[in-house]
Amino acid sequence: MSEQLPALKDALALGLTEAEYELVCEKQGSPPNQVELAMYSLLWSEHCAYKHSKKLLMTLPTEGPAVVMGPGENAGAVDVGDGLICAFKVESHNHPSAVEPFQGAATGVGGILRDIFAIGARPIAVLDSLRFGDIEASERSRYLLEHAVAGIGHYGNSIGVPTVGGEVYFEAAYEKNCLVNAMALGLGPREQLMRSAAAGVGNVVLIYGASTGRDGIGGASVLASAELGDADDDKRPTVQVGDPFEEKKLMECSLELLELGLIVSLQDLGAAGLTSSACEMASKGEVGIDIDVRKVPLREADMEPFEIMVSESQERMLCVIEPKDVDAVRAICDKWEVSSAAIGEVTDTRLMRIYSDAELVGEMPVEALVDDCPIYDLQPQKPSEPLYDAPPQRLDPSASLSDSLLALVGSPNISSRRPLFEQYDPIVQSRTVRRPEQADAAVLALPNGSALAVSIDGNGRRVAADPYQGTLGVVLECASNLACVGAQPLGTTNNLNFGNPEKPHVAWQLSEAVRAIADACTALEAPIVGGNVSLYNEGASGPIFPTPVIGMVGLMPDVSRAGRLGFVEEGETIALVGPFSPSLDASELSKLRGEPLPDGLPEVDIEAVRAVQLVVRDAVREGLVDSAHDIAEGGIAVALTECALAASLGAAVTLDGQGDVWQALFGEASGGFIVCGHATAIAQLSERTELIVIGKVGGDELRIEVGDEVIELALSDLRTSHRSLEALFQ
Amino acid sequence: MKTGILRFPGSCDEVDAQLAAQLVGEAVLLWHGDRDLQDVDAVIVPGGFSYGDYLRAGAIARFSPVMESVIEFARDGGLVLGICNGFQVLCEAGLLPGALLPNANRRFTFRQVELEVVEADTAFTSACPAGELLSIPAKHGSGRYYADEATLDQLEESGQVVVRYRPDQNFNGSLREIAGVRNTDGNVFGLMPHPEHAVDALTGSTDGLRIFESMRAAVEGAHV
Numbered sequence: 012m013s014e015q016l017p018a019l020k021d022a023l024a025l026g027l028t029e030a031e032y033e034l035v036c037e038k039q040g041s042p043p044n045q046v047e048l049a050m051y052s053l054l055w056s057e058h059c060a061y062k063h064s065k066k067l068l069m070t071l072p073t074e075g076p077a078v079v080m081g082p083g084e085n086a087g088a089v090d091v092g093d094g095l096i097c098a099f100k101v102e103s104h105n106h107p108s109a110v111e112p113f114q115g116a117a118t119g120v121g122g123i124l125r126d127i128f129a130i131g132a133r134p135i136a137v138l139d140s141l142r143f144g145d146i147e148a149s150e151r152s153r154y155l156l157e158h159a160v161a162g163i164g165h166y167g168n169s170i171g172v173p174t175v176g177g178e179v180y181f182e183a184a185y186e187k188n189c190l191v192n193a194m195a196l197g198l199g200p201r202e203q204l205m206r207s208a209a210a211g212v213g214n215v216v217l218i219y220g221a222s223t224g225r226d227g228i229g230g231a232s233v234l235a236s237a238e239l240g241d242a243d244d245d246k247r248p249t250v251q252v253g254d255p256f257e258e259k260k261l262m263e264c265s266l267e268l269l270e271l272g273l274i275v276s277l278q279d280l281g282a283a284g285l286t287s288s289a290c291e292m293a294s295k296g297e298v299g300i301d302i303d304v305r306k307v308p309l310r311e312a313d314m315e316p317f318e319i320m321v322s323e324s325q326e327r328m329l330c331v332i333e334p335k336d337v338d339a340v341r342a343i344c345d346k347w348e349v350s351s352a353a354i355g356e357v358t359d360t361r362l363m364r365i366y367s368d369a370e371l372v373g374e375m376p377v378e379a380l381v382d383d384c385p386i387y388d389l390q391p392q393k394p395s396e397p398l399y400d401a402p403p404q405r406l407d408p409s410a411s412l413s414d415s416l417l418a419l420v421g422s423p424n425i426s427s428r429r430p431l432f433e434q435y436d437p438i439v440q441s442r443t444v445r446r447p448e449q450a451d452a453a454v455l456a457l458p459n460g461s462a463l464a465v466s467i468d469g470n471g472r473r474v475a476a477d478p479y480q481g482t483l484g485v486v487l488e489c490a491s492n493l494a495c496v497g498a499q500p501l502g503t504t505n506n507l508n509f510g511n512p513e514k515p516h517v518a519w520q521l522s523e524a525v526r527a528i529a530d531a532c533t534a535l536e537a538p539i540v541g542g543n544v545s546l547y548n549e550g551a552s553g554p555i556f557p558t559p560v561i562g563m564v565g566l567m568p569d570v571s572r573a574g575r576l577g578f579v580e581e582g583e584t585i586a587l588v589g590p591f592s593p594s595l596d597a598s599e600l601s602k603l604r605g606e607p608l609p610d611g612l613p614e615v616d617i618e619a620v621r622a623v624q625l626v627v628r629d630a631v632r633e634g635l636v637d638s639a640h641d642i643a644e645g646g647i648a649v650a651l652t653e654c655a656l657a658a659s660l661g662a663a664v665t666l667d668g669q670g671d672v673w674q675a676l677f678g679e680a681s682g683g684f685i686v687c688g689h690a691t692a693i694a695q696l697s698e699r700t701e702l703i704v705i706g707k708v709g710g711d712e713l714r715i716e717v718g719d720e721v722i723e724l725a726l727s728d729l730r731t732s733h734r735s736l737e738a739l740f741q
Numbered sequence: 742m743k744t745g746i747l748r749f750p751g752s753c754d755e756v757d758a759q760l761a762a763q764l765v766g767e768a769v770l771l772w773h774g775d776r777d778l779q780d781v782d783a784v785i786v787p788g789g790f791s792y793g794d795y796l797r798a799g800a801i802a803r804f805s806p807v808m809e810s811v812i813e814f815a816r817d818g819g820l821v822l823g824i825c826n827g828f829q830v831l832c833e834a835g836l837l838p839g840a841l842l843p844n845a846n847r848r849f850t851f852r853q854v855e856l857e858v859v860e861a862d863t864a865f866t867s868a869c870p871a872g873e874l875l876s877i878p879a880k881h882g883s884g885r886y887y888a889d890e891a892t893l894d895q896l897e898e899s900g901q902v903v904v905r906y907r908p909d910q911n912f913n914g915s916l917r918e919i920a921g922v923r924n925t926d927g928n929v930f931g932l933m934p935h936p937e938h939a940v941d942a943l944t945g946s947t948d949g950l951r952i953f954e955s956m957r958a959a960v961e962g963a964h965v
Contacts, residue, residue, distance in 0.1 A: 164849050168880070169790045171753025256751050256793025263750075348750060433851050436880045438938050438945070439788075441757045456943065570943065740848075 017048045025052035031385060038379035046365055046373035049317040050380060053283040054290060057546055060384035063512040064544045067389070067525040075538040077501040083295075084206060085129040085279060086197070087540020089501040091566055093459045096201045098132035101140070101194035101467065101506045101562045103545035107251065108162075108191035112155045116162035116191045118253040118325050123195040124172060125279035128262050129328065131205040131269045132197025135440055136455060137167045138467045139177040139193050140506070140560045144186030146423050146739065148403070152181065153739055155189050156431075162253075163193065164434040169255035170262065173443055174435035175453035178467060181423040184399055184475070187550035192506045194467050194562040196455075203269055207278040208295035209331045209357050214275060216289070216300055216355035217337070219344050220261045220327035223285075224310035226251045228318055257326040257349075264347035265328060271343070273336045280327040286320045288329045289355075290363055294381035296331075299360035305368045306354040316365060316372045331357060391522045392515030397607060398553055399475055404605025412676065413722045415600065419645045419677065420652050421732035424599055427656075430740040444573050448657060451492035451641050452565075454573040462570035464498035466563055470644070471508075471556030473679075476597035477612035478523035482559050484612075486531035487620050487681045489563035491641040494624040495684065496574040497631035498565030500537035503528075505561050508545045510554020517549075520557035528559060534617045537563055567632060574631035576640040577657025581709040583637060584693045585651075585662055586686050588702040589623040590616060591642065593678025599644045600677040613680065620682040626700040627684050635692045642683035648676040648715060648722065650685050652729050655713050661726055664706030668718025675717055742766035742960045745781035747811070747827075749773040749802050753789030754937060758824065761937035764950060765957040773805040782960045783820035784811050786827030788881075788935060798841065798883045799829030808834060820864055820956055821929045825881055828921070828931030836929045837922055838896060839888035841881075845914025849882040852912055853945070854934055856904040856920050863903055863923060864959035865930040868951040874907065875948035879920075879934040886915035886922075886933070893917055899925060904932055 022032035025048065035051045036042050043051060057063055073081040079096050080088040086100035104119025120137055127134045141159060144152035156179070167174045172195070209216070268274050276296065278288045285302070293300045304319040314322075332340050337353060344351040358364075363380060365373035406418045419425055432447040444462060445454035452466040466489045474481035490500050505528060510517040532539055548555040567573065578585075595601050596609045630636045638658075642650040647666065655662055666675050686696070687708055696702060713729060715722040744762040748755045748770045755770060762768035762785060769779055773791075778784065791802035802808060808830070815821045815836050823831035831837045844850060853876060861871035869875065888896065893916060896902050905918040913933070921932025939949030 161848070168849055168882075169751070169753075169793070171789060254793070256790065256795070259753075259790075259793075260750050434849050436753075436849075436851055438851075438878055438880070438935075439753050439757065441760055441938065441941070441944060444943055 016042050016044055022048060022052065026056055027052050031055060034385065038376065038383055044373065046317045046320060047375055049321050050286045050373065050375065053286050053321055054380045055384040058282050059287055061544055062384055063387050063389060063546060064507065065386050067522060070525060071529050071539040072533045073538050075502065075536055078538055078540055079201065080130065080204065080540065082539065082541045085126040087502060087504060088130060088204060089540060089564060090201065091457060091463060092461060094201050096132065096199055096204060097463055097564055098127050098130050098197040098199065099194065099504055099562065099564050100126050100541045101192055101504045101560060102543040103190065103192045103506050103508060105188065105190050105508065105545050105548060108159055109189050112158035113162035114252050116159040117166040118251045119191050119193045120163055120166040121253045121258050121325055122281050123193045124170065124258065124262065127195045127197035128265050129205065129277050129279045131203040132199035133266055134172045134195050134197045135442060136196040136453065136465065137172055137174045137193060138465060138562065139163050140467050140469055141179040142185040142190035142471065142558060143181050145183045146181045149186055152186060159191050160431050160434055166253055166255045168436045170259045171439050173437045173439050175437050175443055176447055176465065176467060179428065179431065180471065182472060182556055183402065184556045187552060188548040188555045190508050190558060192560045194504065196465060196564065205269060205274065205277050207276055207292050209276050209292040209298050209300060210296050211275055211331065211333065212298065212357055212359045213334065214331050214357045215334050215337055215353045216302065216329065216357065217332055217340060217351055217353050218307060218327060218329050219349050219351035221257050221324055222308040222310045222350060223319055223322045223324045225314065225318060225322065226324050228321055251323050251325050253325050260347045260349050261326050261328060264344055264349045268340060268343050273332060273340050275331040275333065277328060277330045280329060282323060284320065284322045290377060290380050292329065292331065293363060293377045299358040299362040299377060300355055301358055301364045301366065302355035303366040303368065306352050308350050308352050316367045320365060389512055389518035389522060390515045391519035393519050394516035398516060399608055401607035402602050402605055406603035408604050412720055413724055416648050416722055416724065417728065417732045418603055419599055419649055420729055421735040422599060422603060423736065425645050425649055426735045427733045430737045444570055445496060445575065450575045451495040452498065454496050456570045460570055462567050462573055464493050464496045464565045464567060466492035467560065469558050469560035471558035472602065473597045473612060474524060474559060475556040476608045478520045478557055479527045480612040480615055482524040482527035483531050483615045483617060484681045485559060485561050486528055487615065488641060488643060489561050490535050490537065490624055493563060493565035494628040495576065495631065495639040495641055497567040497572055497628055499628060500535050500563050500565045502540040503532050503537045503561060503563050505539060505542040505559055506545060508548055508555065508558040508560060510549035512546050517554050524557055524559045531617060534621055569632065572632055572634050574639050576654060577638055578654050578660040578662065578687050578708040579637040579658065581660065583687045583708045584690045584704055585664060585706045585708060586693050586702045586704050587647065588627060588684040588686055588700060589682040590619040591680055591683030593646055593674055593680050595674055595678050598646065598677060598679045615681050623682055623700055627686065630686065630696055635696060636686040636688040638687045640685045642685060644679060646677040646679050647683065651715065652713060654685055655726055656730055656733055659726065660708050661710035661712045662706055662708050663714045665716040666705060672717045672720050676715065742783065742957045743781045744768045744783045744785060745771040745778055746785045746787055747771050747773060747807055749791035749805065751790045751793050752787050754824065754935065755787040755789065758785045758787040758937040761940045761953055764940055765953045771807055773807045776806045776810045778810050778814055783956055784814060786821065786823040786830050788825035788827060791826055791830060799826060799833040802830045803834040812836065815929050818926065818928050820959060822865060822956065823931035824935055824937060825933055828933055829883065831929060831931045837924055837931045838892055839886055839922060841883050842885040842887050843883045844885055846912060850912055851878065851880040854879045854910045855907040856934060857907060859905055860900050860903045863927055865952055865955050866903055867958055868954040875951065876946040877934040877936055877939045877949050878945060881933055884913040884933040886919040896922060901925065903930060
């Protein structure tokens, strides 16, 4: 390697500030060499150190009766009874997906699955949350959508984990920064729960899985530039490429090793590769680790030590095992045709020492690497000017109610997601009781007759209008989705997708959103058990819509009572339940009409929404109501359309004609539910909560009367409109 | 009845097939590297992506040690059911005629489809009334059944086309809507849709159970 030490300009090129570089020099006692600077620059990045979000994240509620493992591990976990835990987490792969959507999305799924089996749970489900630009106007966004969906399907389908749900929104604010967030759930025995803290001085550090190549050496590649005196120019960064077959073997191999009790601690290799994994393990275990990079199985023999340490090659795991178990562990790896190598040792030095054969090429205090990165205060400031342009007008404000409903039902944010989700296998593993479009949340049967429910949500448009109230709406909608299938939330995961937090207006969006997540999760008793932060999602045209993506997992006692969203029988009574005060502010209708975002949204009454969620949950659990659907984008008219189309059953409904009919039909708010059931059951429900009987199920058209106005549309016409996304996938 | 379900690296639906087969008897997993079929009465080659579907779906799995035993087992008249990737493996192994090409829509596609039982007098469909429609999910990227015209004519004449897609549901573009075929001896059957994912009303339909019940009847009839 080069004798010449890197300088300040190299540190700046790697994303460190001048002050941070000076702090590194101070912690090291001298300027860092190439390997050391590469490792510091990664571990002190926002991605690893959360330096602009840590203080906010500390304010989130993380404890609750069901929580078995909270934030800080590879994934969080909640107790689901009978000795089983459910592990879950959402993570982003936004930037790689913007560069290469197929591999970016695929490796996003691969990464989140490794997080799940790293804590000892078998992955049982994937959900995704996607954001792209205006697909009606942007060819690039259509390309990104098509390839990201194909990538998610490719990975999840090939590895045998069902993709059971997800959501996608299209907004011009995501044109330059698409979002690809993936959530995974796993199931495992509680006693097999694995932590990542390295333990046992003298224990062996073993890497297994794919070999290590030059993929994903992004920012660090600057180190290989000519200024360092290194003439090689072939060290160009490459996008990581996923291989689900390799991961499938890695997963089965890991689960077998865990079942046999051969592993002391386990960690996947994700962002920042071996650097991040090894340092995290050493830090949590309060030990040191020595690694010999020459023992790491390589794809390209001539890799530099720093390249090996920062490579983001996929499908690799790092574990600590006892010396006596090395042969047994390697035998299991051989069985699954997974390569393995002992590359280091746990020490009591509290140092990360990197060797290249006998030569010491890097030595750093673990504490300096992991804990001493400066943490910054945000400077939140509400912007005085609107941040986002008004959307293009796609619907004439003078259009009739019926035409407006058809336009909404066919708009990209509301139309059927079938062309996307039918590229995913939702049923492998034989647990899926509710597939996409059958219910508001996916339902997965558990061995003892109970079931898990899971939902993912994040309406950036409403958060952009009001980060606090909008985010409350996102968290509450997740819980409402769970209530509609009869589930009680156990825990929550979040992915905070925002712009540059060093800008005061983004800092304000982020602070307000986190405050809302904390308030809502506290009220719902659905603590945060893990998550991820994706900042700096912005370009010359400004930041993305602030997009907190929330994933929530719940439990229901009796899987046979899992709710569904579609109407069930002719003649049944339809009721509107809940404290529903719709408003057109930041609604999909206002978007289609080309209206700018308002400054602020009406206040949400968290407790009132939570109270009605409990009523709906119980009514579903008892089988009192036959269907339940949360009113979301497009308001009550769209919700009724979805209930009708899901069952191919029409309805005749009369809504309160007082006030604005547009608001009544298309206004949005938290806390409204459409339920259907026999008249006597609805009467019984009315004794528990405020509800309005609005109509009856039947026929082959949807008829909604409001005051003097009537919408009358054949289900076939609504269905044609609802299927508008299919045209993109012909 | 004892059923053996093959497990290759990259198999995905082997446990699902085991759960389904357990509804009609005993079911064990058979590791790809072992030649011992453990005295099973029937073999299922399950769905998934054996060996990552490298080269071509099913192309590598057919050379595995366990497949050598399965080929011998089939030649001796043993019942072999190939589902999805398993169907592809059986075609690659020459146990079934034809081939599965990439879907006409060029995408992996999941759909609940209705299958017409063309031949009800087989070891795999005797529990289904002829002409009955079975609601069973399909999920694959390469499921377009292909054979040359002469072979297709011959398959139809000899009653080897066992199940067809309802014509408006043939999303993968299979020739003559063929969803599943058997060999001339009638002891090997492959289909793209997944009967093992249609054995429980809770998770979908129960129509796929007929396939497993038929196999049990064939095995137990043979034992009598």
